[in-house]
Every structure is written in C-alpha cells, then in structure tokens.
Amino acid sequence: MIDLGISKIALIGAVALIVIGPEKLPRVARTVGALIGKAQRYVSDVKAEVNRSMELDELKKMKDTVESAARDVEHSVQTASSDFEKDWAETTAGLTGHEYTPLETPPLSYQHPGKKWRLKRGSVPQWYKARQGVRTKALSSAARVARFRPAVRPDV
Template sequence: MIDIGLSKMALIGAVALIVIGPEKLPRVARTVGTLLGKAQRYVADVKAEVNRSMELDELKKMKDTVESAAREVHDSIQTSASAFEKDWAEAIDSAAPLPSPTATVPAPEYKHPGKRWRLKRSALPQWYKARSGVRSKALSGAARVARYRPGKSR
C-alpha cells in the first residue's frame, strides 16, 4: 500500500489548506473521510466474498472426498456381506440337522411377581423408612404431577 508518514501527511494538509482555504477544508476533509471509509468497507466486502468462495470450493472438495470414501466403505461392506451370506449358507447346509419340532422342552415354571413387585425390598424397618422419608409406595405419573404441582397449597 502507499507509505505515507507523518511528514507527508503534514505537507498534504498544508497544501490543502492553501488550495482549498480554511472555510471549506473541514467539509472537504469530512467528505474525503467518508469516501475513504466507504472504499475500505467495499474492499473488506470483496475480500470476505473471495474468502467465502474459496471456503465453499474447499468444502465441495471435502464433500466429494467424504462421499467417495463412504461409497468405498459401502461397497466393501456389500462384498463382505455377500461373502458372509455365502459362508453362512454353506455352514447351515453342512451343519447337523436340527432336533425335530415335536421334541418337548420343559417350560420354566411361572412365578407370580407378588403383590408389591415394583418396590425394592430392603432390610430397613417400616417405621424407620417412614421417619426418614423413604418412599414406600409407587406413584403413577399422574399422581406425581398432582402431588408435586407448583402453586398448589396443601
């Protein structure tokens, strides 16, 4: 960029003061400052747009490489799956025959869960639980909402 030092700025200011005059100099300086600011904003916008387009190109390249890698992985999984299916079919064909469906396997005996199966059993006595505030009864979701609803006085 242009190398302007303090001495050059003073020389430009003195020439402008002589040429333009002291009455019009503040207005001209304000106009020049405004135009310079607009030019700097325009240059910054152009730089940002160029950077965005470069990043977009890089992202497109990255997307293509990821898609190609995913395609390769998908193809390799498909080939290994087909090989697995073939091996599985061979193993099933060569395996010993399954027992006949008429063979009976004893069913496990049914055990009723009990009256209070949702509650955890413990060795603590009931009076201690009541005094310390341990829950002894299961509440449904609706009952819990009704009991702990804010703003409700008991």
C-alpha cells in the first residue's frame, strides 16, 4: 500500500492548510476521515465475503466426501445383508420340518401385598409426631398468621 510516514503526513497537512484555509480544514478533515472509514469498512466486507465463499467451498468439498463415504457404507451393508440372507437360506433349508416353540415365561416373583413402591413413608410414626408437636401438614402463610394471631378482645 501507500507508505505514509510522519513527514509526508505533515507535508500534506501543511499544503491542505494553505490551499483550503483554516476555516474549512476541520470540516474537510471530518469528511475525509468519514470517507476513509467507509473505504475500510468496504474492504473488510469484501474480505469477509471472500473468506465466507472459501469456507463454503471447503464445506461443499467436505459434504461431497461425507456423502461418498455414506454411499460406500450403504453399498457394503447391502452386500453384507444379501450375503447373510443367502447364508441364512442355505443354513435353514434343511430345517423345514421343525417348528419354533417359544420358551416358557418365568413365573412372577412374590410381591408383598401391603408394599406400595409409589407411596413414600417416613420412618417416624404419625402418633409420635403428633405427641411431639411436629408439623405434618404444610400451612400457607395466611393460614399460619390466622392460626397464631392473638384473639382480639372487645374493650368493654
């Protein structure tokens, strides 16, 4: 690119100050800066688009290789299954007189009639909890406030 050193930038600034004048120089500098920024953004967008297209080409190549590998695997599975079917037919050709009998089902294991696995039971009996004053049911906040609110006596 263009090799701009400090001396060249100072020379360009001095010529611009003489030609444009000190009144219009800040506005021109802002306009030039905005144009340079737009050019840099355009160049970066073009670079990003080129990189995306290169990655897309690489992905297409990778997709083609994966598809060809999948076709090869499918072909090998089909040939293996046809070979298996041929071998199976040859093996079972002499067994036409025998019938298939399924195995007996195993007897059911014993289950205790009072045991319900879905029911969760605590290890402390309810009568013990009641005697000790342990809460067994949850109360809402409003119910708890109403329960423990002191009784209001009318002043007579």
